[in-house]
Amino acid sequence: MTTAGIPVLTKKDFQTDQEVRWCPGCGDYAILSAVQSVFAELGIPREKFVVVSGIGCSSRLPYYVNTFGFHTIHGRAPAIATGVKMTNPELDVWVATGDGDSLSIGGNHTIHMLRRNLGVKVLMFNNRIYGLTKGQYSPTSELGKKAKSTPFGSLDRPFNPISLAIGAEATFVARSVDVFQPHLRATLKKAAAHKGSAYIEILQNCNIFNDGAWTTLTEKEVRSEHVIELEHGKPLIFGKNRDKGIRRRGLELEIVQVGSGASEADVIVHDETVENPAYSFMISQMEQMPGFPTPIGTFRSVGLPRYEDIARQQVLDVIAKRGKGSLDKLLRAGDTWEVK
Amino acid sequence: MSTITAPPVAEAPPRNRRTIDKAVIRFAGDSGDGMQITGSQFTNTAALYGNDLATFPDFPAEIRAPAGTLPGVSGFQIHFASTDVWTPGDAVDVLVAMNPAALKMNIADLKKNGILIVNTDNFKEGDLRKAQMTANPLEDHSLDAYRLFAVELTKLTRAALQELGLDAKSMDRCKNFFALGMCYWLYNRPMDSTYRWLEDKFSKKPLLVEANKRAMRAGYSYCEATEAFFESYEIPPAKLTPGLYRNISGNTALALGFVAASQQAAVPVFLGSYPITPASDILHEMSMYKDFGVMTFQAEDEIAAVTSAIGASYAGALGITTTSGPGMALKTEALGLAVAVELPLVVCDIQRGGPSTGLPTKTEQADLLQALYGRNSEAPIPVLAAATPGDCFWLALEASRIAIKYMVPVIALSDGYLANGAEPWRIPSSADLPKFPVSFAKNPDGFMPYKRDAETLARPWAIPGTAGLEHRIGGIEKQDVTGNINYEPLNHEKMVRLRAAKVKAIAQEIPDVVPAGDPEGDLVIVGWGSTFGPITAAVNAQRAKGRRIGHVHLRYLNPLAHNLGTVLSRYKQVLVAEMNMGQLLMVLRAKYLVDAIGLNKIQGKPFLQSEIEAKIQELIS
Numbered sequence: 001m002t003t004a005g006i007p008v009l010t011k012k013d014f015q016t017d018q019e020v021r022w023c024p025g026c027g028d029y030a031i032l033s034a035v036q037s038v039f040a041e042l043g044i045p046r047e048k049f050v051v052v053s054g055i056g057c058s059s060r061l062p063y064y065v066n067t068f069g070f071h072t073i074h075g076r077a078p079a080i081a082t083g084v085k086m087t088n089p090e091l092d093v094w095v096a097t098g099d100g101d102s103l104s105i106g107g108n109h110t111i112h113m114l115r116r117n118l119g120v121k122v123l124m125f126n127n128r129i130y131g132l133t134k135g136q137y138s139p140t141s142e143l144g145k146k147a148k149s150t151p152f153g154s155l156d157r158p159f160n161p162i163s164l165a166i167g168a169e170a171t172f173v174a175r176s177v178d179v180f181q182p183h184l185r186a187t188l189k190k191a192a193a194h195k196g197s198a199y200i201e202i203l204q205n206c207n208i209f210n211d212g213a214w215t216t217l218t219e220k221e222v223r224s225e226h227v228i229e230l231e232h233g234k235p236l237i238f239g240k241n242r243d244k245g246i247r248r249r250g251l252e253l254e255i256v257q258v259g260s261g262a263s264e265a266d267v268i269v270h271d272e273t274v275e276n277p278a279y280s281f282m283i284s285q286m287e288q289m290p291g292f293p294t295p296i297g298t299f300r301s302v303g304l305p306r307y308e309d310i311a312r313q314q315v316l317d318v319i320a321k322r323g324k325g326s327l328d329k330l331l332r333a334g335d336t337w338e339v340k
Numbered sequence: 341m342s343t344i345t346a347p348p349v350a351e352a353p354p355r356n357r358r359t360i361d362k363a364v365i366r367f368a369g370d371s372g373d374g375m376q377i378t379g380s381q382f383t384n385t386a387a388l389y390g391n392d393l394a395t396f397p398d399f400p401a402e403i404r405a406p407a408g409t410l411p412g413v414s415g416f417q418i419h420f421a422s423t424d425v426w427t428p429g430d431a432v433d434v435l436v437a438m439n440p441a442a443l444k445m446n447i448a449d450l451k452k453n454g455i456l457i458v459n460t461d462n463f464k465e466g467d468l469r470k471a472q473m474t475a476n477p478l479e480d481h482s483l484d485a486y487r488l489f490a491v492e493l494t495k496l497t498r499a500a501l502q503e504l505g506l507d508a509k510s511m512d513r514c515k516n517f518f519a520l521g522m523c524y525w526l527y528n529r530p531m532d533s534t535y536r537w538l539e540d541k542f543s544k545k546p547l548l549v550e551a552n553k554r555a556m557r558a559g560y561s562y563c564e565a566t567e568a569f570f571e572s573y574e575i576p577p578a579k580l581t582p583g584l585y586r587n588i589s590g591n592t593a594l595a596l597g598f599v600a601a602s603q604q605a606a607v608p609v610f611l612g613s614y615p616i617t618p619a620s621d622i623l624h625e626m627s628m629y630k631d632f633g634v635m636t637f638q639a640e641d642e643i644a645a646v647t648s649a650i651g652a653s654y655a656g657a658l659g660i661t662t663t664s665g666p667g668m669a670l671k672t673e674a675l676g677l678a679v680a681v682e683l684p685l686v687v688c689d690i691q692r693g694g695p696s697t698g699l700p701t702k703t704e705q706a707d708l709l710q711a712l713y714g715r716n717s718e719a720p721i722p723v724l725a726a727a728t729p730g731d732c733f734w735l736a737l738e739a740s741r742i743a744i745k746y747m748v749p750v751i752a753l754s755d756g757y758l759a760n761g762a763e764p765w766r767i768p769s770s771a772d773l774p775k776f777p778v779s780f781a782k783n784p785d786g787f788m789p790y791k792r793d794a795e796t797l798a799r800p801w802a803i804p805g806t807a808g809l810e811h812r813i814g815g816i817e818k819q820d821v822t823g824n825i826n827y828e829p830l831n832h833e834k835m836v837r838l839r840a841a842k843v844k845a846i847a848q849e850i851p852d853v854v855p856a857g858d859p860e861g862d863l864v865i866v867g868w869g870s871t872f873g874p875i876t877a878a879v880n881a882q883r884a885k886g887r888r889i890g891h892v893h894l895r896y897l898n899p900l901a902h903n904l905g906t907v908l909s910r911y912k913q914v915l916v917a918e919m920n921m922g923q924l925l926m927v928l929r930a931k932y933l934v935d936a937i938g939l940n941k942i943q944g945k946p947f948l949q950s951e952i953e954a955k956i957q958e959l960i961s
Contacts, residue, residue: 047808048804062812062814069811071816072677079639079651080654081651082644083637087635088804311635325631331600334586335533335586336586338585339390
């Protein structure tokens with residue numbers, strides 16, 4: 001049933017008949033649920049959605065969403081998505097990927113897609129482990145991680161996915177959490193509205209191979225101390241009593257007690273639209289400092305043309321200037337001669 | 341349209357003008373001497389004059405090796421004639437050597453009593469040392485076997501340009517046009533088309549246009565006025581099939597073929613590509629065709645190049661990717677995906693010397709087995725190969741047609757020699773090209789992502805944006821018809837066999853092999869790719885001596901023509917001449933249980949006609 005051409009869809013319209021094969025208790029179920037709900041609310045006809053994925057548990061998502069879907073190869077979803085969008089810019093393309101798929105083998109394609117500002121929304125399910133291949137450490141695993149391939153502890157520092165995306169100057173970078181459903185849905189909706197690349201890190205729990213990776217953030221008792229919600233135009237305040245603020249001192253951040261010694265005026269007011277990536281980069285680095293909370297929400301949201309639009313426009317501009325090409329004229333270009 | 345105007349002739353010593361039927365010129369110099377331009381210009385002029393021709397540009401891999409050194413030598417060979425030309429020529433009639441290094445690298449190929457033009461201004465001690473020569477060949481009688489013309493090319497060029505007020509370096513850059521002018525005189529060629537080219541290329545720098553024109557005329561006049569040049573040659577136009585002609589290189593023909601395919605299929609074309617020698621020109625060329633709606637994308641790497649093309653096909657364009665050997669290797673996994681999801685895709689491999697980085701600017705045809713088998717598991721892909729530069733047009737068109745009709749990735753093989761070599765090409769009219777309009781799936785009733793066409797075994801092309809056709813595809817093995825993920829043993833075998841059968845089904849459209857030369861006899865030579873020219877020339881020459889030889893040149897390498905085995909059986913011996921270690925040889929021996937023999941040259945250069953003739957003589961004594 002439609003009203004004035006806009007389809008009225010429900011979550012059910014986006015469910016497939018395929019048996020979902022994730023482990024019971026996997027955080028991916030929650031993400032799937034949020035995606036199906038949000039898709040229904042966007043006012044976009046179902047046939048316009050395309051979900052492209054790589055390889056990993058994350059990348060099974062397309063099979064469970066009743067839209068066009070393409071389950072491709074490890075790390076290459078952004079490149080596939082580039083071809084899709086450049087061919088049909090009107091499609092609404094979402095990439096489902098994971099910490100290994102997007103930041104290990106797919107690292108190169110990720111940063112180039114972001115730098116081009118391709119109009120796709122990337123859902124990066126970060127469970128800090130390789131789940132599908134049963135438990136190797138990933139580029140986001142903590143230093144010293146004991147896993148299947150690193151029994152004595154991993155030796156490499158992890159990527160900070162938000163910092164990396166901002167480093168590639170992505171125009172929309174956000175983080176949410178699988179179990180924070182309202183926040184996740186709101187973040188997805190915001191990303192859906194963004195023109196250009198939207199990189200969303202979704203903290204996800206793999207209860208089989210890396211259970212509890214995010215409990216310090218998600219456990220009800222400690223959540224408010226360990227998580228800070230970024231809201232555009234609002235001060236960076238967190239804590240159970242909402243009495244801790246983030247203040248900038250030079251290039252460093254510090255936590256101040258609001259009320260005693262510092263007023264709310266000292267606290268940074270979050271601005272996701274700052275052009276200079278240095279601001280959002282600084283905010284993204286916060287969680288790595290002892291005592292600081294982990295930010296969730298939108299770090300950066302700036303406006304730039306979408307790659308597929310300027311590519312299309314360039315073609316149209318040439319046609320407008322030269323007229324549509326004639327094949328016969330093209331074949332006969334340059335010096336020709338007649339043999340009688 | 342070209343007009344042939346008579347060049348200026350002042351008072352001249354008595355001249356002998358001899359009509360001959362062919363000539364081979366090689367221009368050789370330092371990379372910075374403009375030998376490629378000189379060669380291309382002569383080629384263009386010869387083509388417009390009506391000669392049949394074949395060219396062989398031979399340049400080094402480095403952008404600019406130290407001036408005057410042996411690795412820096414760049415050459416351009418053209419064979420032009422009033423008869424059919426099949427090869428760039430085994431031996432050279434005229435060698436233009438701009439410095440000692442060029443002389444050293446090329447003198448062995450100059451015929452006895454051939455014309456040797458050298459630039460004496462570049463034969464100083466320093467130049468000789470750079471070429472690792474101890475004695476000066478111009479003085480030690482080592483060149484007595486040739487007709488040597490020692491010309492103060494640099495000095496004469498500067499003299500011709502002195503009024504123009506250019507600095508010495510700029511004047512010296514025109515000396516290649518002096519050499520060109522000399523060759524134009526030698527072969528009685530007009531200079532119009534080169535004038536036009538200069539006017540176009542240097543349209544913003546009229547001084548350079550004038551300088552190069554003067555240098556060219558000076559070279560021409562020099563020969564005219566110098567008694568030493570007592571003989572010039574006339575090579576009349578060849579009797580080509582009537583029609584409108586242009587000169588074309590393989591890479592250009594490929595690019596044009598894809599534009600044609602786009603029109604004939606009424607589907608947009610998307611090229612995802614990454615720069616790699618010798619394929620980059622295709623990307624450059626196609627990026628100019630925006631007025632045809634062609635979308636080109638320089639991807640971040642070879643894998644993004646092919647995967648973006650796959651994504652484009654998924655969304656309803658014809659996805660194309662172009663590369664050379666090392667890039668093909670990188671695309672392997674993605675090709676497997678294309679096979680599994682059964683989407684149209686054209687992958688062009690412009691082969692070059694390998695392995696690894698190998699010889700980027702030298703030709704080879706050693707990627708055949710990679711094209712046929714280079715995927716994990718059973719992933720059959722149709723493989724086509726062009727035989728001449730102009731044939732690359734057909735290659736692009738036919739590869740695209742098959743990809744669309746059978747919903748399959750197709751590998752199109754060319755090589756460095758075809759890519760950069762040129763020949764006259766009879767321009768087809770778009771009305772004469774086959775039409776193969778795409779029909780996307782539209783009807784949701786009874787739609788299944790892997791429901792196959794009875795004749796082609798192709799699945800429907802159902803693109804995103806089509807209401808009611810929402811479905812998921814992927815690399816995991818799937819159930820036939822429904823496309824749902826399926827790991828069942830019998831289903832897997834069924835799918836493996838279906839994908840193989842689909843590629844085999846293409847054979848129903850491949851014309852029967854008809855050998856050139858004798859339909860049966862003592863020997864058949866089988867070739868593919870750019871060996872077409874030398875094999876044809878060799879077979880013609882040997883048949884003229886009474887030998888009964890056939891020549892089969894394959895353009896479809898997978899599947900093979902239905903009657904190939906039967907044809908091979910009609911000859912006493914089968915010889916496969918290839919620029920690799922025996923790849924087609926292995927395929928033919930395995931498939932037809934025939935005791936075929938190989939002639940294998942892997943030197944980064946095409947076969948010489950004489951090399952193939954020698955083998956024929958060895959086999960049929």
